[in-house]
Amino acid sequence: MEKNRLMDEFLQAGRELIALHSRQMQAALEGDTDFGRFELLLHLAQEKKEQAKYAWIAHVHAHQCTGEELL
Numbered sequence: 001m002e003k004n005r006l007m008d009e010f011l012q013a014g015r016e017l018i019a020l021h022s023r024q025m026q027a028a029l030e031g032d033t034d035f036g037r038f039e040l041l042l043h044l045a046q047e048k049k050e051q052a053k054y055a056w057i058a059h060v061h062a063h064q065c066t067g068e069e070l071l
């Protein structure tokens with residue numbers, strides 16, 4: 001189901017974002033003074049997540065997928 005595929009993309013993008021955040025935190029904890037290099041990656045991951053979210057919303061609005069469908 002397209003809706004589920006879009007939700008998977010959203011969840012995957014969210015996991016990538018979390019993974020990047022923890023890598024950045026880890027770098028900072030280890031005294032890495034260049035942990036700011038993660039900012040661009042974080043920005044891109046955030047955008048990807050937003051796009052996936054809006055794709056899902058647009059899909060659901062387009063043909064009225066409802067909560068009865070399995071998520």
Ligand SMILES: [Zn+2]
Binds near residue numbers: 002060065
């Ligand atoms: Zn649908």
